[in-house]
Amino acid sequence: MTQSEINAARQFIDAIPHSRRLGMKVEQLGEGRAIISMPYDTLLIGDPVTKVIHGGAVSALMDTAGGAAVVAHPLAGLGTATLDLRIDYMRPATPGQTITATAECYHVTRTVAFVRATACDADTDRPVATATGAFTVAKGRA
Amino acid sequence: MKRPEPVIQVKRRRDLALSVIVNQVPYIEFLGVSFDRHGDQLTATMAFHDDLIGNPALPALHGGATAAFLEVTAIIGLAWTSLWGEIEGESLDIEAVQTGVLALPKTIDFTVDYLRPGLPRDAYARARVNRSGRRYASVHVEAWQDNRDRLFAEASGHFLMPQRDG
Numbered sequence: 001m002t003q004s005e006i007n008a009a010r011q012f013i014d015a016i017p018h019s020r021r022l023g024m025k026v027e028q029l030g031e032g033r034a035i036i037s038m039p040y041d042t043l044l045i046g047d048p049v050t051k052v053i054h055g056g057a058v059s060a061l062m063d064t065a066g067g068a069a070v071v072a073h074p075l076a077g078l079g080t081a082t083l084d085l086r087i088d089y090m091r092p093a094t095p096g097q098t099i100t101a102t103a104e105c106y107h108v109t110r111t112v113a114f115v116r117a118t119a120c121d122a123d124t125d126r127p128v129a130t131a132t133g134a135f136t137v138a139k140g141r142a
Numbered sequence: 143m144k145r146p147e148p149v150i151q152v153k154r155r156r157d158l159a160l161s162v163i164v165n166q167v168p169y170i171e172f173l174g175v176s177f178d179r180h181g182d183q184l185t186a187t188m189a190f191h192d193d194l195i196g197n198p199a200l201p202a203l204h205g206g207a208t209a210a211f212l213e214v215t216a217i218i219g220l221a222w223t224s225l226w227g228e229i230e231g232e233s234l235d236i237e238a239v240q241t242g243v244l245a246l247p248k249t250i251d252f253t254v255d256y257l258r259p260g261l262p263r264d265a266y267a268r269a270r271v272n273r274s275g276r277r278y279a280s281v282h283v284e285a286w287q288d289n290r291d292r293l294f295a296e297a298s299g300h301f302l303m304p305q306r307d308g
Contacts, residue, residue, distance in 0.1 A: 043172045
């Protein structure tokens with residue numbers, strides 16, 4: 001992928017309204033890989049007792065990172081939609097800490113892109129959640 | 143024979159319990175999700191707003207917003223179902239619940255199938271608890287927009303039930 005293609009993909013992801021609303025930021029992008037962060041916000045609390053962020057917000061982060069990894073893949077076009085996404089929650093994210101998702105698009109066919117992703121808070125040795133998903137492939141660049 | 147409880151009192155008790163469960167979660171308000179109750183059946187609505195968009199070109203709902211909506215519906219549906227007996231038996235201590243001691247089920251895993259693009263309008267969802275044990279529960283959720291028979295997403299998940307004393 002050329003730098004201008006990566007820049008186009010980054011602009012595409014930065015313009016997603018729901019991701020912006022959740023404060024997501026593209027940290028790294030390129031060659032079927034995306035790293036996206038989401039800062040802690042009390043508006044996103046899912047458990048009022050522990051102040052832990054709702055799993056739904058983590059799902060949105062995983063979905064955004066997965067889609068970003070697809071549009072950053074050299075064989076996929078700009079634009080994708082989620083076909084399915086499975087998320088496993090390993091542990092509650094620590095309240096107050098930014099959650100960062102790393103997604104990898106590890107296989108692309110003419111029609112489907114396969115993705116796996118991991119989300120961590122400040123303790124990067126113990127993932128908060130992992131995800132696997134399938135995404136649609138827009139008409140290839142080639 | 144015991145006189146039946148007046149309907150107004152029944153509804154007030156059920157609606158109060160539901161609002162206590164729902165209102166304690168900031169993220170539900172953030173997403174713009176509300177719940178309608180008919181007897182013990184809940185229907186969740188995610189009111190459309192521009193911040194839910196994932197693809198501005200189509201436009202279509204963000205897959206993450208859809209996933210979150212389904213997960214919220216599953217958790218509240220499961221909490222509601224598991225508390226129903228106490229709500230009806232009037233043994234649920236609403237005041238204690240309001241002060242923040244009501245623990246919600248925790249998601250173990252959640253799988254979403256996207257059947258068609260989410261349109262830029264209100265979405266609805268209902269959860270069905272397929273299995274609810276002392277520790278684990280399995281829940282299925284269906285979401286639709288204009289037409290109940292044309293689902294735009296569905297999901298299944300496993301949840302860890304809160305351990306409560308007594």
